[in-house]
Amino acid sequence: MITWLANPLRFARxxxxxxxxxxxxxxxxxxxxxxxxxxxxxxxxxQGDSVRIMYVHVPSAWIAMMAYSMIAVSGFISYVxxxxxxxxxxxxxxxxxxxxxxxxxxxxSLWGSVTWMTYWEWDGRMTSFLVLLFIYIGYxxxxxxxxxxxxxxxxxxxxxxxxxxxxxxxxxxVDWWDDTLHQKATISSPGAPGLGPxxxxxxxxxxxxxxxxxxxxxxTCVMTEILKARKRAxxxxxxxxxxxxxxxxxx
Amino acid sequence: xxxxTLRDIKLAMRSSGAWxxxxxxLVVFTVLSVIALGADKTVLATLGPALIWLAVVFSLLxxxxxxxxxxxxxxxxxxxxxxxxxxxxxxASKLLSQWILIVLPLLIVTPFIGYGFGMExxxxxxxxxxxxxxTPALLVYGTFASACxxxxxxxxxxxxxxxxxxxxxxxxxGLDASDGYAAGxxxxxxxxxxxxxxxLAVGLGIPAIAAALKTHLETS
Numbered sequence: 001m002i003t004w005l006a007n008p009l010r011f012a013r014x015x016x017x018x019x020x021x022x023x024x025x026x027x028x029x030x031x032x033x034x035x036x037x038x039x040x041x042x043x044x045x046x047q048g049d050s051v052r053i054m055y056v057h058v059p060s061a062w063i064a065m066m067a068y069s070m071i072a073v074s075g076f077i078s079y080v081x082x083x084x085x086x087x088x089x090x091x092x093x094x095x096x097x098x099x100x101x102x103x104x105x106x107x108x109s110l111w112g113s114v115t116w117m118t119y120w121e122w123d124g125r126m127t128s129f130l131v132l133l134f135i136y137i138g139y140x141x142x143x144x145x146x147x148x149x150x151x152x153x154x155x156x157x158x159x160x161x162x163x164x165x166x167x168x169x170x171x172x173x174v175d176w177w178d179d180t181l182h183q184k185a186t187i188s189s190p191g192a193p194g195l196g197p198x199x200x201x202x203x204x205x206x207x208x209x210x211x212x213x214x215x216x217x218x219x220t221c222v223m224t225e226i227l228k229a230r231k232r233a234x235x236x237x238x239x240x241x242x243x244x245x246x247x248x249x250x251x
Numbered sequence: 252x253x254x255x256t257l258r259d260i261k262l263a264m265r266s267s268g269a270w271x272x273x274x275x276x277l278v279v280f281t282v283l284s285v286i287a288l289g290a291d292k293t294v295l296a297t298l299g300p301a302l303i304w305l306a307v308v309f310s311l312l313x314x315x316x317x318x319x320x321x322x323x324x325x326x327x328x329x330x331x332x333x334x335x336x337x338x339x340x341x342x343a344s345k346l347l348s349q350w351i352l353i354v355l356p357l358l359i360v361t362p363f364i365g366y367g368f369g370m371e372x373x374x375x376x377x378x379x380x381x382x383x384x385x386t387p388a389l390l391v392y393g394t395f396a397s398a399c400x401x402x403x404x405x406x407x408x409x410x411x412x413x414x415x416x417x418x419x420x421x422x423x424x425g426l427d428a429s430d431g432y433a434a435g436x437x438x439x440x441x442x443x444x445x446x447x448x449x450x451l452a453v454g455l456g457i458p459a460i461a462a463a464l465k466t467h468l469e470t471s
Binding site for chain 2: 079131134135137138141142145146148150151154155158159161162163165166169170172173174176177
């Protein structure tokens with residue numbers, strides 16, 4: 001799948017169909033999920049209506065982490081095989097990833113203001129998400145400040161890889177530094193209480209919706225980069241004529 | 252490799268004391284924090300390890316820019332690259348010389364600062380040992396970031412932005428080790444975690460620094 005998509009032409013063909021599909025799915029899922037989350041699902045026994053923030057908070061946090069993993073993997077691909085499409089992909093993931101990180105932090109803070117009676121607490125997860133935000137900003141500023149894009153792509157790939165190795169270390173160290181307030185992984189941990197179906201339905205809908213929204217943004221962004229690169233190449237072709245070599249053969 | 256380290260040290264000695272700027276910063280930071288917190292020694296003694304770690308981290312953040320950038324600007328780096336010296340050896344020798352030039356002076360001063368804060372002897376010892384074990388990791392992160400930004404001129408703030416997230420685990424475990432020394436000595440589990448982190452950073456950092464240098468040399 002990945003090697004098949006690695007060709008820009010094939011990617012363009014894929015994007016032509018995939019982008020609208022993702023867009024429609026995103027709109028439908030988010031719309032339906034919002035309706036489910038705001039009107040259908042009940043208020044939680046202890047948290048009341050503030051539980052509804054979860055339907056935005058949790059998917060954003062998941063996507064933020066997924067986006068960084070994609071940046072790291074595309075950084076690796078771009079560093080090893082010097083593939084342009086991987087560069088475009090990494091760059092395309094950065095801004096939406098940052099936005100979702102910010103969204104997760106803001107919604108978490110709003111939720112905390114009602115439930116923990118404080119907008120900000122230096123709790124392990126919040127701190128490590130803030131650090132993730134810094135890493136995103138660092139990654140994006142490398143692309144922004146380096147004029148030579150070839151160099152920028154390699155350095156950004158390196159930084160993304162080093163960040164990816166360090167992220168779990170940062171996460172564990174910060175969790176270990178302070179593991180009191182934030183709820184532990186509820187859905188994925190074995191033996192966890194899990195969520196009731198009335199909460200799980202809107203959450204999953206929103207997650208699918210957010211993922212499709214993210215995919216839509218990324219694909220559109222990569223397509224823009226491909227078209228830009230094509231335009232540059234065309235402009236280059238128009239200006240400098242290829243050298244002509246005539247071979248004379250004497251019989 | 253050793254020759255290269257010695258060269259760096261010799262050059263630094265001739266630079267009329269520029270290598271002492273880090274120590275100066277450390278002392279100034281200490282004085283400022285004492286003034287800000289009030290000169291109450293009971294408060295200062297409990298905050299002591301954290302303040303010392305902060306001072307060392309900030310002092311290092313300000314020193315990272317110098318080492319590699321100068322070599323890149325005057326062409327030394329390119330000459331060394333052309334001399335078929337492996338870049339990872341270059342990175343390792345650079346780390347060694349930086350540790351001796353930047354970190355070691357700081358470590359020599361910290362016990363006195365600890366005394367100034369009114370810390371007990373085991374606390375001072377613990378902080379110093381934690382710094383000895385933890386600083387290689389800090390140095391590696393900073394050198395990696397400065398190797399990445401070597402071709403970008405005014406890189407000070409961006410360098411800090413790139414380095415700080417990586418330094419967080421080292422600081423957390425370093426401070427824990429500083430406190431843990433009184434309870435468990437050097438073989439306290441916090442020291443083991445710190446040492447592991449440091450070794451990991453050095454092991455992964457040397458090839459990463461070499462790769463960043465290579466990018467700079469090949470694309471310029």
